[in-house]
Amino acid sequence: MQNRQTGTAVQPHLSVPQDTPPAGGSTHGSDRAIMLGLLGPLLLLRAGRHITPSAPKLRLVLSLLAVQANSVTRVDQLVEELWGESPPPSALTTVQTYIYQLRKLLKLDDAPPADDPARPALLSHPGGYILQLPDLSDVDANLFEQLSRRGRAELLGAHAEAAAETFRDALALWRGNVLEGVPTGPVLYAHATRLEELRRSIVTLRIEADLQLGRHHELIGELGSMVASEPTREDICAKLMVALYRSGRRVDALNVYQRMRTVLIDELGLDPAAELQRLHQLMLEANPELDLPERPAVAPQPVAVAAPPAPAQLPADIPDFVGREAQLEALTELLSGGETVRVVNVVGRPGTGKNALVVRAAREVRENFPDGQLYVDLVDADDRPTPTREVLAGMLRALGSDVVPESLGEAALLFRSWTADRRLLVVLNKASDEHLPHHLLPTGAGCAVVVVSRAPLDALSGAVRVRVPTLSTVEAVAMLASTIGQSRVDQERAAAVELVELADRLPLALRAVGARLAARPAWHLARMVERMRDENHRLTELSYGGFDVLDRFAAVFQGLSARQRWVLRRLAAAEGEPLTVAEIATRAGMSVAVVHDTLDELVDADLVEELDTREEEPLHQVPELVKLVGLSGLVGSTWWRSSV
Structure with missing residues (x-):
C-alpha cells in the first residue's frame, strides 16, 4: 500500500493469505521476521505465515508483550493480567513456561544473535521480559499511531488531501475491536481503551479533511x-x-x-x-x-533527485501533553535563533515530563535543522553510562558515515567536521556531571544542543537553563481527563482536583493514577481519593501500568550523598512546616554553613523548594511525594534509614 500523495510506503493490512509474505517493514523477508496485529482479533505472522496461538493464556501473554514491545513487561503485570488478584502458587513458574512456549513458537532467542543484533528477540530482563522488535511498526497498533501523527501534521500544514489519504491508510489497519477475543486484564484494557479513543479521533479528523476537500x-x-x-x-x-x-x-x-x-x-x-x-x-x-x-492552485514542481534522508530520531510526541506554555515558548525561542551553538539544559524533578517537553519543542522547530535531529540516551536501561565512543559511532552512522574511526579522538574530530557547516539538533537525555561527553556537542553556528538532566550541570558552561515545574491544578486535571475521559472528571470535579493535588500535580504520578482508573471504569474518583489520602499506601497507589513514582525517585535518592539524605530527611520530618536554614541546622545537628550548601544542592535537584517570603531568611520545604519517599525508609543507606 502507498500513500498516493506522499509516495511513502505503508505497511499492508495484516489479514494476508497464509502463504503471502507481507511487504514493507525493516525485518520482512527474513525467516525470523514477525508481525503482530492487535487492531482486531490477535494475529501473529512469521515470514508471512499465520502462527497465532490458540491457547487463551498464551494469547494474553503475547498481547501484553506486544503492546509494550521494546519496553520491559514486568512479571507482576503478567501475573495480574493472567489471574487478577488470585494468582496460583505456581504463577511465576507458569509465566516462565508461557515465555518458553512463545520463544519456541516465534523462533526467538533470549538474546539477538551476534551476527545480526537487529533481529527480533524475546529477552529476559530483571523483573520481566522484553519483546525486542527492530521496527515497532511491525505491530499494527504502532503503525496506526505513526500514521495518525503524520496525518495530523499534514492537516495542520494545510495538506488536506495528503492528510485524508494518510488517515484512510491508518483506519484501514483495523480489522475489528482491539484484541478481539483476548481476555484482557487492567493493563491491556487501558491500552485498548486508549486505541479505541484514538480511532474515534482519527475518524473525526478524516471527515474534517474530506470537508476541506x-x-x-x-x-x-x-x-x-x-x-x-x-x-x-x-x-x-x-x-x-x-x-x-x-x-x-x-x-x-x-x-x-x-x-x-x-x-x-x-x-x-x-x-x-x-x-x-x-x-x-x-x-x-x-x-x-x-x-x-x-483552494489555491498548486504549481507543478520540478522532479528532484532523492537525497539520503536526514536523521529524524526524535521520539514520538505523547498524546496527553498539556500546559507548559511558558516553558515551551522559552525552549522553542532558544532553539530558533542565534549565530552560535545554542546549548540548553532542561532540568526538573523526576517525573515532571522533562523529556516530553523537549520532544514537543524539538518537533516544533524541526524545520530549523534540515540536516537532522539526533536523540541519544546517555545511559542504558540499567542506568549504566553508555561508552562515549559507542554513542558517537551511532550518531555518525545516523549522519551517513560509512566508516567510524576506532579512536575516540578521531571519531570526535569527524563529528566536529561534519557539523561545522550544518544545521543539526542534538538531544542528550539522562545526562549528569559525571557523564557528559563534550565530544557529542556539535560545532556549527546553526546547530543546537538540548541536554536533559535531573539537576543543573556545572560542567555545561554557557548553557541556558530551563526548569520544568509540576503542572498547575487546571493542567493536571486536564491531563487526568485525557486518560480517563472528560465525563468522569466533570461528574466528580471536586474529587478530581483533590486527586491531582494528592499526586503532587506530577505528570508521572498522574499517569499512574489515570492508568489505574482507566483500567477500572466503574470506580468513582472519590474511591481513589480515599485510597490516596492514606500516606502509608499512597506510593503503592502511584505504581501502576509501568508508571512507578517510587522507582523513579529511588534512583535519584540513591545518588545523593549521606549528608544530602540526612538534611532532606530532617526537613521532610517537619510535616510540611517550612523551615529556615538555622532551624534545619538545629534539627540536623550540623553547622549552618554546611546545611546552607547542602540545601542549595537539593534545591538545584528540585528535591527541596525554596519559598520566596520577601524576608532575609528564606524558608524551605519538601514537596509532598518527595517527602513520602524520603520518610518511607525504602531507599538510601542503612545508616540513613536507621538514623531517625
Missing part, C-alpha cells in the same frame, strides 16, 4: 449514520450540518440542530455547546463564512 456530498450518509448511533456527539452533528449546508440543504441542516438540541435537553438537561449554537446562527444568516474556501 469539498467532499460534503459523499459524507452525508456516513455522518447521518454516526449521528444516529451517537445522538449526543456535538462534533459529529456539527460536521453533518456543514455537509448538508454546503450541499444546498440548509433546512435539513437546521433540523439536525433542532434534533440535537432536543436530545441534549431531554436526556441531559443541557443546551448545545457555544460552538454549535454559533454554527446554527451562521446558518440562519447564510453567512459566507460557511462556504467552502477556495
Whole structure:
C-alpha cells in the first residue's frame, strides 16, 4: 500500500493469505521476521505465515508483550493480567513456561544473535521480559499511531488531501475491536481503551479533511449514520450540518440542530455547546463564512533527485501533553535563533515530563535543522553510562558515515567536521556531571544542543537553563481527563482536583493514577481519593501500568550523598512546616554553613523548594511525594534509614 500523495510506503493490512509474505517493514523477508496485529482479533505472522496461538493464556501473554514491545513487561503485570488478584502458587513458574512456549513458537532467542543484533528477540530482563522488535511498526497498533501523527501534521500544514489519504491508510489497519477475543486484564484494557479513543479521533479528523476537500456530498450518509448511533456527539452533528449546508440543504441542516438540541435537553438537561449554537446562527444568516474556501492552485514542481534522508530520531510526541506554555515558548525561542551553538539544559524533578517537553519543542522547530535531529540516551536501561565512543559511532552512522574511526579522538574530530557547516539538533537525555561527553556537542553556528538532566550541570558552561515545574491544578486535571475521559472528571470535579493535588500535580504520578482508573471504569474518583489520602499506601497507589513514582525517585535518592539524605530527611520530618536554614541546622545537628550548601544542592535537584517570603531568611520545604519517599525508609543507606 502507498500513500498516493506522499509516495511513502505503508505497511499492508495484516489479514494476508497464509502463504503471502507481507511487504514493507525493516525485518520482512527474513525467516525470523514477525508481525503482530492487535487492531482486531490477535494475529501473529512469521515470514508471512499465520502462527497465532490458540491457547487463551498464551494469547494474553503475547498481547501484553506486544503492546509494550521494546519496553520491559514486568512479571507482576503478567501475573495480574493472567489471574487478577488470585494468582496460583505456581504463577511465576507458569509465566516462565508461557515465555518458553512463545520463544519456541516465534523462533526467538533470549538474546539477538551476534551476527545480526537487529533481529527480533524475546529477552529476559530483571523483573520481566522484553519483546525486542527492530521496527515497532511491525505491530499494527504502532503503525496506526505513526500514521495518525503524520496525518495530523499534514492537516495542520494545510495538506488536506495528503492528510485524508494518510488517515484512510491508518483506519484501514483495523480489522475489528482491539484484541478481539483476548481476555484482557487492567493493563491491556487501558491500552485498548486508549486505541479505541484514538480511532474515534482519527475518524473525526478524516471527515474534517474530506470537508476541506469539498467532499460534503459523499459524507452525508456516513455522518447521518454516526449521528444516529451517537445522538449526543456535538462534533459529529456539527460536521453533518456543514455537509448538508454546503450541499444546498440548509433546512435539513437546521433540523439536525433542532434534533440535537432536543436530545441534549431531554436526556441531559443541557443546551448545545457555544460552538454549535454559533454554527446554527451562521446558518440562519447564510453567512459566507460557511462556504467552502477556495483552494489555491498548486504549481507543478520540478522532479528532484532523492537525497539520503536526514536523521529524524526524535521520539514520538505523547498524546496527553498539556500546559507548559511558558516553558515551551522559552525552549522553542532558544532553539530558533542565534549565530552560535545554542546549548540548553532542561532540568526538573523526576517525573515532571522533562523529556516530553523537549520532544514537543524539538518537533516544533524541526524545520530549523534540515540536516537532522539526533536523540541519544546517555545511559542504558540499567542506568549504566553508555561508552562515549559507542554513542558517537551511532550518531555518525545516523549522519551517513560509512566508516567510524576506532579512536575516540578521531571519531570526535569527524563529528566536529561534519557539523561545522550544518544545521543539526542534538538531544542528550539522562545526562549528569559525571557523564557528559563534550565530544557529542556539535560545532556549527546553526546547530543546537538540548541536554536533559535531573539537576543543573556545572560542567555545561554557557548553557541556558530551563526548569520544568509540576503542572498547575487546571493542567493536571486536564491531563487526568485525557486518560480517563472528560465525563468522569466533570461528574466528580471536586474529587478530581483533590486527586491531582494528592499526586503532587506530577505528570508521572498522574499517569499512574489515570492508568489505574482507566483500567477500572466503574470506580468513582472519590474511591481513589480515599485510597490516596492514606500516606502509608499512597506510593503503592502511584505504581501502576509501568508508571512507578517510587522507582523513579529511588534512583535519584540513591545518588545523593549521606549528608544530602540526612538534611532532606530532617526537613521532610517537619510535616510540611517550612523551615529556615538555622532551624534545619538545629534539627540536623550540623553547622549552618554546611546545611546552607547542602540545601542549595537539593534545591538545584528540585528535591527541596525554596519559598520566596520577601524576608532575609528564606524558608524551605519538601514537596509532598518527595517527602513520602524520603520518610518511607525504602531507599538510601542503612545508616540513613536507621538514623531517625
